[in-house]
Amino acid sequence: MTNQRIAQTLEQLADLLEFTGTNPFRLRAYRNAARKISAMTDAIATMVERGDDLTKLDGIGKSVAEKCVTLVEDGKLQQLDDLLEEVPKSVLDMLRIPGLGPKRAAIIFNQLNISTLDQLKEAAEAGKIQELDGFAAKTEKAILAGIAIAAAAGQRIYWSEADAIAQRLRAHMADCSAIQQMEFAGSYRRGKETVGDLDLLVTSDEPSRVMEHFAEFSEIESEIVSGDTKMSVRIGDAFQVDLRVVPDDAFGAALQYFTGSKEHNVVLRGMAKNRGLKINEWGVFKVDGEQETWMAGRDEAEVYGALDLPVFPPEIRQARFEFQWAEQGALPDLITLDDIRGDLHMHTTASDGQNSIDEMAAAAKKLGLKYIAITDHSKRVSMANGLDDDRLLAQWDDVDKANDSIKGITILKGIEVDILEKGGLDISDAVLEQADWVTASVHYGGKQDRETITKRIVDAIAHPSVSAISHPTGRLINQREPYEVDMQAVMMAAAKYGKLLELNAHPVRLDLNELHCSMAREMGVSIVINTDAHNIPGLQMMRFGIKQARRGGLTKDAVANTRTWAQMKKLIGKPA
DNA sequence: GCCGTTTTCGGCCCGACTGTTTTCAGTCG
Numbered sequence: 001m002t003n004q005r006i007a008q009t010l011e012q013l014a015d016l017l018e019f020t021g022t023n024p025f026r027l028r029a030y031r032n033a034a035r036k037i038s039a040m041t042d043a044i045a046t047m048v049e050r051g052d053d054l055t056k057l058d059g060i061g062k063s064v065a066e067k068c069v070t071l072v073e074d075g076k077l078q079q080l081d082d083l084l085e086e087v088p089k090s091v092l093d094m095l096r097i098p099g100l101g102p103k104r105a106a107i108i109f110n111q112l113n114i115s116t117l118d119q120l121k122e123a124a125e126a127g128k129i130q131e132l133d134g135f136a137a138k139t140e141k142a143i144l145a146g147i148a149i150a151a152a153a154g155q156r157i158y159w160s161e162a163d164a165i166a167q168r169l170r171a172h173m174a175d176c177s178a179i180q181q182m183e184f185a186g187s188y189r190r191g192k193e194t195v196g197d198l199d200l201l202v203t204s205d206e207p208s209r210v211m212e213h214f215a216e217f218s219e220i221e222s223e224i225v226s227g228d229t230k231m232s233v234r235i236g237d238a239f240q241v242d243l244r245v246v247p248d249d250a251f252g253a254a255l256q257y258f259t260g261s262k263e264h265n266v267v268l269r270g271m272a273k274n275r276g277l278k279i280n281e282w283g284v285f286k287v288d289g290e291q292e293t294w295m296a297g298r299d300e301a302e303v304y305g306a307l308d309l310p311v312f313p314p315e316i317r318q319a320r321f322e323f324q325w326a327e328q329g330a331l332p333d334l335i336t337l338d339d340i341r342g343d344l345h346m347h348t349t350a351s352d353g354q355n356s357i358d359e360m361a362a363a364a365k366k367l368g369l370k371y372i373a374i375t376d377h378s379k380r381v382s383m384a385n386g387l388d389d390d391r392l393l394a395q396w397d398d399v400d401k402a403n404d405s406i407k408g409i410t411i412l413k414g415i416e417v418d419i420l421e422k423g424g425l426d427i428s429d430a431v432l433e434q435a436d437w438v439t440a441s442v443h444y445g446g447k448q449d450r451e452t453i454t455k456r457i458v459d460a461i462a463h464p465s466v467s468a469i470s471h472p473t474g475r476l477i478n479q480r481e482p483y484e485v486d487m488q489a490v491m492m493a494a495a496k497y498g499k500l501l502e503l504n505a506h507p508v509r510l511d512l513n514e515l516h517c518s519m520a521r522e523m524g525v526s527i528v529i530n531t532d533a534h535n536i537p538g539l540q541m542m543r544f545g546i547k548q549a550r551r552g553g554l555t556k557d558a559v560a561n562t563r564t565w566a567q568m569k570k571l572i573g574k575p576a
Numbered sequence: 577g578c579c580g581t582t583t584t585c586g587g588c589c590c591g592a593c594t595g596t597t598t599t600c601a602g603t604c605g
Contacts, residue, residue, distance in 0.1 A: 025588055029577035061578050099594080101603050134602085138595060186605085199605080225604095227593055232604095242605075244592090257590090262605075269589040274582095280590055 001045050001072050007038035009071060009080060010064070015092055016083045018102040019109060033064040035263065039320050041519045043488070048072040088115045097146035098224070099139075107132055121147050149238055156194035157239060158477065160507035160544060163188070165219070165235060166198055172217050173202070178209040180248045185258035190314045191547035193477055193510050197240035199258045207245035214243045250282045253297035256304070257281040263319035264312075271307055279303065315550040321518070334550040337543050339562040342371040344437055345416065345470055345502065345530030346539070350395050351376035352384035354535035357395075357402045357411065363536040365409040371565040373414035373437040374399060380418035380426045381443050387415070389431045396434075410565055412436035416470060419460045421445035432465035436574070439502065439530075441470040442483065450484040457485060461493040467572040468500040468528050471511040479508065487516055491523045498573060500528045500560050503552075505545025506538075517552020526560045526571065 014030040036059045037044060047054060049072075054065035070077055087109070094105040094117065111132055114120050121144065123129055129140040166184050173182060179202050183189070186199035204210045211231050215223070224232040224240065231243045246254045257265065257280065269279050278285045283297030284306040296302035300311050309323075310331050316322045325331050346360055347353030355363070357374055364372045376395065377386035387395060396413040403411050414437035417425045421444055425432065432438055440460040442453070460466055472490060473482035494501055501520060503512045512520070512527070520527055529545040531538055549559060556562045560571055569576060 023577080026577045028588075029579095032578080059578070063577060099603065103602060134596070136596060142595090197605090225593060230592060232593095258605075260605080262589090266589055273589080278590085282591090 001075060003037050003040055003044050006044055006068055006071050007034040009077060010034035010037070010067070012089075013067075013077070013080050013083070015095075016080070016087045016089075019087045019091060019106045020083075021106070029059075029061075030064070032059045036060065037068075039318075039515065041488075041515060041522060044068050045072045090117075091115045093117050093150065094120060096150040097143060098149055099142050099146060104134065104139075107134065117147055117150065149234075156196045156478070158507045159188065159191060159193060159195055159547065160541075162195035162198060165239070165241075168219070169198070169200065169217060169241065173200070173213065176210055176213040178204045178206040178213070180204055181251050183251075183255055185255055186242075186260065189259050190261060190317055191551055193507075193513070193548070197242060200241065200243045201251070201254050201258055202243065202245050203248040203251045203254075204245050205247070210245050211243065244281075246281065248298075250297050252299035252301070252303050253279065253283045254281045256300050259314050259317065261317055261319065264317040264322070267319045267323060268307070268309075271309075275307065277306065279306075313550060315547060316553055318514075318551070321553060332553055332555045335546060335554050335556050335559050335562065337546050339556045339559070340529065340542055340546070341369065341564060342373075342561045342568070343369055343531050343533070343539065343542065344373040344412070344414065344468070344528055344561060345375050345439055345504070346372060346533040347376050347384075347416075348374055350391070351381070351386055352534060357398055358405065359536060360533070360539070361402055361406050361409055361411050363539055365406065367539055367542075369409060369539075371410040371412060371568075373412040373439075375414040375416040375437070375439055377443075378415060378417045378426045380420060386418070387427075389428050392427060392431060393434075412565070414438065416441050417466070418443055419456050421448070421456075423456050423459055425460065425463065425466075429465065432463075435465065437468075437572075438466050439468040439470045440466045442474055446474050446480075446483050448484070450486055453483050454486040454489050457490055458493040461490070461497055461499045466499065467574075468502050469494070470502040470530070470532070471504040471509050472501055473511050473513075473516070475511050475513075476508050477510065482511070487519065491516075491519055491525050494520075494525045495523050498571075500526045500572065503527050503529045503545050503549055503559075505529055505531045505541045505543075505548070507541065507544045510544065510548045512548075512552070514548060514551040514553075517549060517554050521553060521558055527554060527558060528560045530561070 010030045011034045014027040018027055048069050054060050054068055055062055067077060091109050094100055108114050112123055114123055124140050124144045129135050129143060130137050166188060181203040183201050185201050188195045188198055202210050207229050219235045220233045222234045224234060229245045233241050235241055272279045276287055278287050284295045284303055285292040286295050296306045304311050309326050312322045313334055348357050348360060377384040379386040379388040392415055399411050399413050413435050415427060415435055417427045417438055417440050419440050419442045420426055457469060473485055475482035529549055531541045533539045560568060
């Protein structure tokens with residue numbers, strides 16, 4: 001039983017209990033515990049087997065600890081099974097309808113015995129919803145409209161897509177002279193892999209002018225809510241954008257507030273309370289009985305400063321490790337795009353790429369890179385026209401020629417060698433040992449059991465010519481689950497053999513995730529951030545990988561390709 | 577259900593907006 005499974009079980013327990021009118025703080029306790037467990041790098045299962053006291057973990061008390069032990073030992077929870085008899089899982093779909101929360105969904109379920117979206121639609125069309133207590137015609141209409149959204153929504157968009165929308169909206173808003181300061185907040189600012197909606201924060205003395213201008217953004221499909229200082233709209237079928245207008249001296253407080261994360265803010269507000277302060281989106285206030293005095297809020301430094309805290313980079317506002325770091329006075333200096341010197345994973349027309357070696361090198365040089373590795377697929381990836389020994393050796397002659405014709409950047413002879421289903425690599429050792437850079441990847445047999453696939457990858461790490469493993473878990477965000485691979489074992493092997501693990505910068509991969517980055521940091525495993533570019537624009541994806549690395553708390557030193565190639569060679573044990 | 581340098585009870589972040597309401601609950605972020 002993995003931590004993720006345990007966390008999901010606790011989440012589901014909380015979701016279902018919500019329908020039974022359970023004390024909301026009990027639900028929060030379950031959800032907090034689920035969050036803690038899913039963010040842990042140690043396996044609960046291992047701790048249970050060792051007989052560790054789980055209640056020592058923050059946020060886990062006697063009850064949740066017992067549930068964890070039961071889950072690890074029995075693989076299931078009787079309480080959850082009983083609950084599922086009472087409340088069908090399908091009722092949770094109703095919560096995806098905007099404006100319909102657990103309270104009113106429970107009324108619909110209990111009084112009309114409705115448990116699916118289809119039944120709900122039927123009842124709403126028949127006018128049965130508005131007959132319920134606390135419901136009326138408007139709510140019924142909103143539910144009907146929301147069913148379509150619930151069906152289309154539920155999927156968060158990639159950060160890169162949200163970024164494109166944000167940039168167009170920013171350009172539109174730039175024409176509004178009533179705006180003083182403007183910034184996007186929310187999960188977009190925190191650089192999450194996927195973004196559920198965009199939060200745009202603006203300061204102005206004339207909120208109505210700003211809101212009017214916002215409403216004119218050409219991509220808006222419909223308005224959801226519109227008040228004096230707040231407006232929500234929908235772009236496309238489901239994507240929501242929220243605008244908030246606040247006075248200029250509240251910009252920092254509002255930016256902090258709307259950037260979150262929710263968990264980070266809960267901790268922050270708790271700390272404020274302990275000091276007799278209150279923080280909301282309007283500022284930091286000194287609380288003295290009934291009296292509240294404004295103290296700070298113009299910028300984020302003021303807000304955090306009021307609590308003697310540093311301004312946390314948005315990416316690490318996860319209530320995972322940032323407060324501990326601040327307490328120790330050791331906030332890490334997170335990696336930036338400017339720190340990157342090389343890109344060690346890219347494809348050319350030799351396999352499934354769209355540009356030549358020369359074109360990729362010229363484009364990389366333009367981006368300021370000092371070295372790149374050409375790493376086309378090997379022959380096992382037949383649909384990508386992967387290279388065999390002979391074609392690879394021939395390509396390396398082309399690399400020599402390309403190096404002769406371009407100055408200011410070094411092109412390395414590389415290969416993305418396939419880790420075969422039965423184990424082993426599909427380029428001969430004799431050729432591999434002549435390469436400057438070998439990164440090994442799984443492309444087939446991703447559904448193998450944990451033991452098999454972990455051994456494949458660990459064996460590849462142990463291969464003397466392999467320097468790195470690319471996209472180690474194989475997940476595709478919103479599309480494909482990661483392999484069952486035991487990442488702890490992979491990290492241990494990487495640490496033992498001094499090999500690197502790739503953080504693939506492609507916005508759909510971002511593999512490693514932020515927890516893996518933390519794990520690597522703790523275990524002393526070096527990360528290499530690569531674009532896996534298949535064409536010239538693909539080289540620009542590096543920034544997505546940097547965001548992910550920052551979310552994992554990685555510094556420049558933790559990332560190998562911030563070094564010069566000469567330093568890198570030393571790191572991967574190649575002769576100078 | 578969890579937690580505690582105001583500690584074993586009593587609190588748990590906080591405000592805007594909406595719809596259904598005569599003063600507020602539910603939802604959302």
